[in-house]
Amino acid sequence: MLMASCNLVNSWNSPQLAPILGFKQVRIFNSLFSDSDSNRRNQRHAFLNMQQSQSVSDAKIPHVLTVAGSDSGAGAGIQADLKACAARRVFCSTVITAVTAQNTVGVQGVEILPDDVVAQQLKSVLSDMHVDVVKTGMLPSLSVVKILCQSLRKFPVKALVVDPVMVSTSADVLVGSSVLAGFREELFPMADIVTPNIKEASLLLGDVPLQSVSDMRRAAKLIHDMGPRNVLIKGGDLHASLDAIDVFFDGEEFYELRSSRVKTCNTHGTGCTLASCIAAELARGSSMLSAVKVAKHFVETALDYSKDLVIGNGPQGPFDPLLALKNIDQSSYRQKRLFDPNDLLVYAVTDSNMNKKWGRSVDEAVKAAVEGGATIIQLREKDAETREFIESAKACLKICHSYGVPLLINDRIDVALACDADGVHVGQSDMPARLARSLLGPEKIIGVSCKTPEQAEQAWIDGADYIGCGGVYPTSTKANNRTIGLDGLKEVCKASKLPVVAIGGIGLSNAHDVMELGVPNLKGVAVVSALFDRECILTETRNLHSVVSRAALLVK
Numbered sequence: 001m002l003m004a005s006c007n008l009v010n011s012w013n014s015p016q017l018a019p020i021l022g023f024k025q026v027r028i029f030n031s032l033f034s035d036s037d038s039n040r041r042n043q044r045h046a047f048l049n050m051q052q053s054q055s056v057s058d059a060k061i062p063h064v065l066t067v068a069g070s071d072s073g074a075g076a077g078i079q080a081d082l083k084a085c086a087a088r089r090v091f092c093s094t095v096i097t098a099v100t101a102q103n104t105v106g107v108q109g110v111e112i113l114p115d116d117v118v119a120q121q122l123k124s125v126l127s128d129m130h131v132d133v134v135k136t137g138m139l140p141s142l143s144v145v146k147i148l149c150q151s152l153r154k155f156p157v158k159a160l161v162v163d164p165v166m167v168s169t170s171a172d173v174l175v176g177s178s179v180l181a182g183f184r185e186e187l188f189p190m191a192d193i194v195t196p197n198i199k200e201a202s203l204l205l206g207d208v209p210l211q212s213v214s215d216m217r218r219a220a221k222l223i224h225d226m227g228p229r230n231v232l233i234k235g236g237d238l239h240a241s242l243d244a245i246d247v248f249f250d251g252e253e254f255y256e257l258r259s260s261r262v263k264t265c266n267t268h269g270t271g272c273t274l275a276s277c278i279a280a281e282l283a284r285g286s287s288m289l290s291a292v293k294v295a296k297h298f299v300e301t302a303l304d305y306s307k308d309l310v311i312g313n314g315p316q317g318p319f320d321p322l323l324a325l326k327n328i329d330q331s332s333y334r335q336k337r338l339f340d341p342n343d344l345l346v347y348a349v350t351d352s353n354m355n356k357k358w359g360r361s362v363d364e365a366v367k368a369a370v371e372g373g374a375t376i377i378q379l380r381e382k383d384a385e386t387r388e389f390i391e392s393a394k395a396c397l398k399i400c401h402s403y404g405v406p407l408l409i410n411d412r413i414d415v416a417l418a419c420d421a422d423g424v425h426v427g428q429s430d431m432p433a434r435l436a437r438s439l440l441g442p443e444k445i446i447g448v449s450c451k452t453p454e455q456a457e458q459a460w461i462d463g464a465d466y467i468g469c470g471g472v473y474p475t476s477t478k479a480n481n482r483t484i485g486l487d488g489l490k491e492v493c494k495a496s497k498l499p500v501v502a503i504g505g506i507g508l509s510n511a512h513d514v515m516e517l518g519v520p521n522l523k524g525v526a527v528v529s530a531l532f533d534r535e536c537i538l539t540e541t542r543n544l545h546s547v548v549s550r551a552a553l554l555v556k
């Protein structure tokens with residue numbers, strides 16, 4: 001049901017109604033970029049700069065802009081996007097494309113906003129605020145698609161997430177067929193990910209039936225050919241399977257992402273929430289695959305926690321992405337050990353020679369580091385026999401998981417698989433990250449060592465979750481390691497779409513200087529000798545944690 005009448009909304013700018021609505025509203029649109037306003041903006045910037053030097057409360061936070069329709073029932077659309085971003089602790093600005101009247105029964109009306117109002121909102125936000133990621137929902141006309149693409153060419157962002165909204169959960173058609181051409185020809189080639197459900201994927205491909213996971217794979221490939229870098233086809237409506245299976249395709253590899261099906265009618269808004277969560281995680285610096293994984297887990301958890309809510313009398317209720325109505329314990333994300341870039345803050349890397357020198361077992365060393373506040377552990381046991389390595393890795397995994405800390409294995413994908421570690425760290429001459437990803441699957445964490453912007457770009461393409469960048473300072477722990485210095489680190493961080501951990505010669509005396517570089521995706525320091533070649537690992541880790549966390553707060 002498409003009821004696109006523009007009368008009401010067009011009247012906002014009409015001279016006849018201006019006296020009734022008050023001239024203020026019309027004037028605000030026209031004078032947004034007047035001289036007096038830019039003066040005021042400069043004054044405000046000066047004020048903020050002054051405040052920033054005094055406190056840490058004006059930290060730059062990740063920012064998603066959603067371009068979507070309003071849902072009066074607040075389950076989907078702009079309202080869902082705002083809630084999802086709030087839940088993922090990301091700032092969300094909004095460009096409203098249409099106002100829908102809908103509830104748990106269905107869609108009763110749609111008012112499309114005039115093109116110039118959409119264009120004004122885009123300009124207002126993108127010209128002023130630092131937006132990391134744009135997420136789109138309902139784009140009700142071809143002209144709005146074109147306006148959005150023009151705006152993105154003028155104000156490029158880090159990533160574009162396109163949820164090609166065409167059909168509501170209640171099966172109401174929300175956009176006309178002319179928009180499909182705009183999607184295929186203009187928007188998709190600019191997109192980093194497109195997230196159609198089964199019905200939308202089918203419509204995009206000219207109404208072909210999609211009835212199985214292999215149909216979804218074929219559809220993902222065909223949609224990928226339209227230009228987006230990644231495609232996620234959501235299989236929630238594929239009732240043939242017991243699990244909810246989504247198919248993710250990055251142009252080379254297919255991943256089937258499974259979650260158990262939650263029995264509930266409160267599913268209205270799941271698509272918008274998923275896409276917003278992906279956008280939020282990308283804005284926070286995650287790789288595409290980990291953003292998708294976190295988003296899927298988030299939606300699954302939200303569905304589970306709101307399965308019994310009663311909101312409205314219709315067949316399809318909203319769910320609660322703020323996870324507040326049932327007091328969810330946020331630590332469940334930790335238990336699944338999904339990658340959070342903040343885990344890189346104090347990254348402890350073990351060394352078998354240092355443990356031998358101090359007469360410690362690897363699990364004793366790891367226990368002391370996590371007790372001191374290490375936020376992630378890497379077992380870098382270059383001389384270990386395979387069997388011994390697997391056994392000690394299993395013991396370390398138990399310790400780490402009891403503290404909610406992820407454990408990675410250096411170099412040895414076989415050992416990581418054998419002990420079901422949380423992931424691996426590989427270098428430029430180890431197994432390529434892409435191959436490690438296909439062996440370990442989408443759930444595991446993969447880090448890659450990079451010394452150049454080109455290597456950082458490749459790590460992102462290969463589906464890594466973070467990069468380790470060094471040597472920041474000379475080190476005697478790794479032979480013949482090239483030092484790239486703070487300048488080299490900064491250059492790589494600026495080029496990297498992934499979160500970065502700095503490594504090489506870092507300890508208590510210089511960790512603050514490293515974090516002070518102030519690049520937003522530099523998330524922490526990785527340290528070997530300054531923790532493990534010391535008498536008391538726990539104290540050293542605690543002291544390092546204190547320095548790094550204070551520095552991270554100050555530069556935010």
Ligand SMILES: Cc1ncc(COP(=O)(O)OP(=O)(O)O)c(N)n1
Pocket residue numbers: 347349378380410411425426427428429430447448449467468469478501503526
């Ligand atoms: C966090 C982190 N960054 C970089 C490295 C170095 O990895 P690589 O280049 O493979 O060298 P080795 O550690 O294998 O000698 C790392 N291990 N961790």
Ligand SMILES: Cc1nc(C(=O)O)sc1CCOP(=O)(O)O
Pocket residue numbers: 449468469470471472474475476477478481482503504505506526527528529530
């Ligand atoms: C393992 C490793 N990788 C490096 C890189 O530059 O990629 S430097 C390094 C050793 C870091 O040890 P320490 O903290 O004792 O200097």
Ligand SMILES: [Mg+2]
Pocket residue numbers: 410411425426427430
């Ligand atoms: Mg290596």
